[in-house]
Amino acid sequence: MGGWALYNNETRQSFYKALLKPDKNVYFAGEHLTYLNAWMAGAFESARKTVTDIHNRITEQRASYPQVN
Numbered sequence: 001m002g003g004w005a006l007y008n009n010e011t012r013q014s015f016y017k018a019l020l021k022p023d024k025n026v027y028f029a030g031e032h033l034t035y036l037n038a039w040m041a042g043a044f045e046s047a048r049k050t051v052t053d054i055h056n057r058i059t060e061q062r063a064s065y066p067q068v069n
Contacts, residue, residue, distance in 0.1 A: 019032075022053065033049075
C-alpha cells in the first residue's frame with residue numbers, strides 16, 4: 001500500500017495529534033508527522049520541529065534552576 005502514512009480527518013484528530021506529543025524523553029519525527037506526507041521536505045520539517053522542541057525543553061529546565069546571588 002505504500003511507504004508512507006496517509007491520514008483521514010478522523011485519524012488526523014486522534015493518532016496524528018498523539019504522535020506529535022513526546023512521551024517523557026521519547027520524541028517521534030518523520031514525514032508521517034507533517035502535512036507533507038511521502039516527501040523528504042516533510043521529514044526535514046519534522047526533524048527541525050522535534051529538535052526545536054527538545055531544545056526548548058532543555059532550555060526551560062536550565063532556566064528553572066534557582067539562582068544563587
